[in-house]
Amino acid sequence: MNTVAPPAPAGLPATAGPPAPPAPAGLRTRYCGLVGIEDVGKQVHVCGWVARRREHGEHLAFLDVRDHTGVVQCVVDGASALRPEYVVRVTGTVRRRPEGTANDQLATGDVEIGDCVVETLNESEPPPFVLGSPGQVDEAVRLRYRYIDLRTERMQANLRLRAVVNAAIRRSMDRQGFLELETPLLWTPTPEGAREFAVPSRHQRGAFYVLPQSPQIAKQLAMVGGIDRYYQIARCMRDEDLRADRQFEFTQLDLEASFVGERDVRAFVSDAVAEATESATGERPSEFPEMTWSEAIDRYGSDNPDLRFAMELVDVTAVLAATQFTAFRAPAVKAIVLPGGAELGRARLDALVERARGLGAKGLVWMRAVQGEAGSGAEGALDLASPVAKFLAADERAGIAARTGARLGDLVLLVADAHRTACEVLGQIRLDLGRPPVDEGPRRFVWIVDFPLFDGTDDDGRPQAAHHPFTMPHPDDLELFATDPLAVRAQSYDLVLNGWELGSGSIRIHRADIQRKVFAALGIDEHEAQARFGFLLGAFRYGAPPHGGFAFGIDRLVALLAGEENIREVIAFPKTQSGSDLMTGAPGELSARQLRELGIRFLEP
RNA sequence: GGACCUGUGGUGCAGCUCGGAGUGCACGCCGGCCUGUCAAGCCGGAGGUCGCGGGUUCAAAUCCCGUCAGGUCCGCCA
Structure with a gap:
């Protein structure tokens, strides 16, 4: 029996993407998605779920059978007893599809399995939602029936991508001489930092373990213990409110090394991330540039800058050093330019001002780049029109225009405030106005250093x-x-990808x-x-050796590599924002006996 | 702790502003027809506590209050 590996996608090395499935065994001799021209004439057995059934009378029906590799069309003599999501084993002969009936939308679209005998291995109730249906299914429904949702192409691809990333990370860490070490999940409370999940001790009434918010202290102790280079793909738990990029429990690559400096640690991590990215996408990131924290704040108003687009912050404080406009007499005045933004209507502009206030600025000044009018002091040249323009001298307006590089039709947005505030408010507005979707543009890694x-x-x-x-x-x-x-x-550093903080690390005090x-x-x-x-x-x-390390979130990295906005899409069984598992109903109640053993009684609220 | 959005047959939506019979669309489901489809097609049918509770009203999916659930964000995440 010869098996055929899936062809590598065009332009990608054969190492990219999930590894080829092993040779089929047991009930099947082929995987659905891998039946190909080379199988024509052979009898095959495939197993999977009925994805679709198309009946054409008593003696012809098409059955799309799906497994984790894809879908293959089976031609059946009558299929009325088969329903979607029935589990079947199909035995038949692979043949080329008749002239004109090939389906180029389907990987197996040139062939079909004919003369099929279908064995029903299990029946299924109609699923609560149609797999692969157009239009989104409410995520709550998907999560309640996650075991069905996992059959979708999207979840299969995401979870397999995640496994590829994990394997690549292990490969890189092993190659760099790191020892994989498991640290305790039952740890001791450390009353600082993130809120911890508490686990009551049965043997010691009134005492608690906590689930680790990170293996930070354990890995530093491992360094004292001479482990030299440690890593772990570690589950971490933090009892803090959830977000699109935060779950109670998350997975990070946690590493620590002895007798190393900042640059060494960044090199270790860069290699692991490059290896993971290459394995997932076929492209190895060529550079992991470094940017100081103060430069990131100054140019992007954020310590996790999204470098996929420009719209950089411009400092116009000097231009306005002697201004009569009191709102601009501030420690710093920062500006960004929205190309073509002059056409924004008053409602949008008012919303931007509100947004800036909501972010903690005293206000936001907008100025449209227009053709200077007679008597404006900028006749015929570029001028800035704004309700506050009259408070600014012509040379101040010209200075802002020159410094920001605004062109006719652009919109200039200014915030005057303490330096950090002005930067961060405009940095957020920059994201609001210019940030591309998560699955767009190049992957721009950047190390933020000198925090x-x-x-x-x-x-x-x-x-x-x-x-x-x-x-x-x-x-x-x-x-x-x-x-x-x-x-x-500090000798600390963050790794940022397209505006997402992947992780952070530091050299530790020894x-x-x-x-x-x-x-x-x-x-x-x-x-x-x-x-x-x-x-x-x-x-x-x-005798603690000099040491330092890093940890980065694998959920976030995989989400970005998968083009997903939300880490729940790359986690098999995630929780909702209020911390519930809609499938299991967790969190649940303990029995009276369990509570008695733990010595727990509840106070009235 | 807070802000905003959403909740209508199994699924996705429309209906809600301006109250008037559970009205509509698509998918799915059930039955029938159909020998080259691939989101198959055609015909017929079933399926509803309009999230829940209260209020206003002659009358509430629709207006008001509360509450629950899901989402996005702020706080929080040393």
């Missing part, structure tokens, strides 16, 4: 850790702790003196440090 160690201050004026308190400060910035802690850079410095800046005293991180600090007393 600040602290991100703002809390109510007491204490700096807040931007990442986590074990992040190593930049060696050149240690003196700034005393003078300007908010200016201290020396007690630097750790004390950071704890002091954060207002964590010795007692609190011991209470919260005692076992980690204890381990660090016994």
Whole structure:
């Protein structure tokens, strides 16, 4: 019995995409989607689900039989007893389709299986929705019957793509000498960061495990333990509110390495991501450029910039240094240009102003690039028309136009505020106005580096850790702790793809003196440090090597590679935004006995 | 914790502004016809707590209040 691997898609190396299925065994000798011209004349057995039935009287019917590889047409003498989603085994002879009846929409469209004997292996009730029907099926219905939804081409492709990505990541990690290590799912509470899922202990009444929000501390302990290079495709749990790109539980590539610096870690991760991308798409990303955090904020108003489109932020503060217009007398004035946006109507513009206010700006100024009118000071040249134009001098308007490069018919949007606010508000509006759909455009990876160690201050004026308190400060910035802690850079870095944060990492602090410095800046005293991180600090007393690592979300990477807006589309059994599993009904109640054993009684709300 | 959108036979929608009999469309389902279809076609049929509760009204899918579920976002995610 000879099997035929699926042909590689045109232009892609044969390594891309899911691996060829193994040789058929058991009840079948061929996969539905792989029956081809080379099988003509052979008797085959295929197994699968009835996708469609087209009857033409008592003695002719076409049966589309589907398995995970695709669909093949079977010609049957009478099919009235067969219904969609019946499980069948078809025995017949492969033949070329009669002249003029080939279907070029179908991979197997040149052939069909004739003289079929159909064995019904199982019947099916009519499915709650038609597979492959035009128009979307409500996602709640799909999730309630996920086991049926998984049969769709979309879910099959996404989940197989996910497996391809996982395999590529393992390949890369293995090649780079990383050891796959499993860390506990039952961990100890660490009262900081994301809210944790709690698991009551039966043996120790009143004590709890928590499900790890990440294997962060465990992998650092592995470094102390001489593992050298660790990785894990790790499930992480965070009891925080859900979003299109966030589930309670998610999967990340978690890695950590000893005796390495930032660039080494980024190289490890870049290789894994490149390997995964190449395996999924056939194209290996050629570059993983680096951009500093401050440049990303300045040019894109975001620390996860989408580089697929321009519309970069322009700083016009200098142009307006001496302006009489009080709204523009701010620490920073930033602008973006919407090409052709001058035709936007007043309602749209008002909505943009509202949007900016909703994002925390004091306001938003819009200016249309027009032909200068007589008496405007810009006769015949490009001028900016706006309700506030009269408050600006002609040279200020000209300066804005020149600095932003606005052309006739464009719309200039300006926000004046604190630098960070102005950037972030316009950065969001840039996305609102210009962001391409997720499945469009090139894949633009970018490393964001030189994050600040602290991100703002809390109510007491204490700096807040931007990442986590074990992040190593930049060696050149240690003196700034005393003078300007908010200016201290961290040896931390994020990997961003098309505006999605894939993950983040850092070099960790392995020396007690630097750790004390950071704890002091954060207002964590010795007692609190011991209470919260005692076992980690204890381990660090016994020879912690310099180390650093990274973690990136596999759900997000796969979603982007699959062109999906929502990570639920690449997760077999996801939960809804309120955390329910519509299929199982989870979360559910425990029996009285289970509660008794755990010593749990409920308080009235 | 908050904002917005959605909820109508099994599925997807229209109907809702301006209240008047569960009205309509497509798919699916059931039965019949049909020998080259492939979202097969034609004919016939069944199928409804208009998410749920309350209110206004002579009368509510439609207006009002509440609530539940799903989605997107803000907060949150060191």
